[in-house]
Amino acid sequence: MIELRNVCKSFNTGTASETKALENLNLVINEGDFVTVIGGNGSGKSTLVNIISGTLMPDEGEVLLRDYNLNKLKEHERAPYFGRVFQDPMIGTAADMTVIENLALAYGRNRTRSVFRWSYKKADVQKFIDDLKTLDLGLENRLYQKVGLLSGGQRQALTLLMATNRNKPSYRRIKRDYVRFGKGDKKAAKIEVKEAFLSAGEKYRQDKSEINQKSISKEAKKALIKKAFQEYDKKIRKFDITKPILLLDEHTAALDPKTAKKVLETTERMVNEHRLTTIMITHNMRDAIRYGNRLIMLSHGEIVADISGEDKAKLTIETLLEMFVTKSKNDMLSDSTILGN
């Protein structure tokens, strides 16, 4: 569902320090893939995810999301489709805002109009508490504390939650994205979604007027209308075909081993729970082997190994190291990559 076609990216082109970060890269990542990416320093790992998220534009080639050419969209326009967590715990969250304000900001990100809306309804608070409980870090008791007071690991876990657990998209966005990312004929999709929305709306209006004519209490009417609305909402949300794709760039590298393990386990749980397509860059061979269903090795901006399924499950540190040495043309290996600690 994400495809890179002949992607090239160089830095400082035409100067003595010209670097080819990605060289004619071709890659197809299927829906639901959890890909770990490994490679020496400067092999192009961060550039790869930056090209996907739109932080960088390719010099040549295309990035496609479900057949839609993402080159057309700027980074902020792609933001609703990607959840990112970086190495630096300071980046993903706003230190001066409270835990709950950070969550509200992230949960509001999907709304097309109010990007910076971070006020929250009372009803949301319980959801925030429930979500924080799943992290098992006691953050549900620290809702009104500034995020700057949290540890690096707690901030990374919170960033993960914010990256995966977004607000439901607006109806307008559902409609647009169904046409944008849907398979097949765009015109037909446009008509299909428009008609479905109209008929759902019509049915809801009818139900509402019937309910209002009933000789029952105001409260009973309210409850029935709520139910009718939920049915309407369900019909519309059937057309929501987008889910955030998780892009993780060494998101546990700055954490102590114990906290890193906890954040990685949380990552895996969230990926499985939401069946998220995930790209996880890591310097740690053991983690690259342990997590995900597919492993990609980069060297000098090229994919030199792509291992999935049973072959991935059979990988050992030894075989991966051997592969690294034979395939990665004198790339630098950091100690933690070799030791996998």
Ligand SMILES: Nc1ncnc2c1ncn2[C@@H]1O[C@H](COP(=O)(O)OP(=O)(O)OP(=O)(O)O)[C@@H](O)[C@H]1O
């Ligand atoms: N903004 C930039 N300006 C100049 N060169 C860059 C820039 N970003 C990346 N590069 C170069 O492109 C190459 C690939 O960099 P990239 O950051 O993708 O590597 P990486 O695999 O993520 O490395 P690391 O493991 O150290 O994070 C490197 O040679 C790097 O120096």
Ligand SMILES: [Mg+2]
């Ligand atoms: Mg990097």
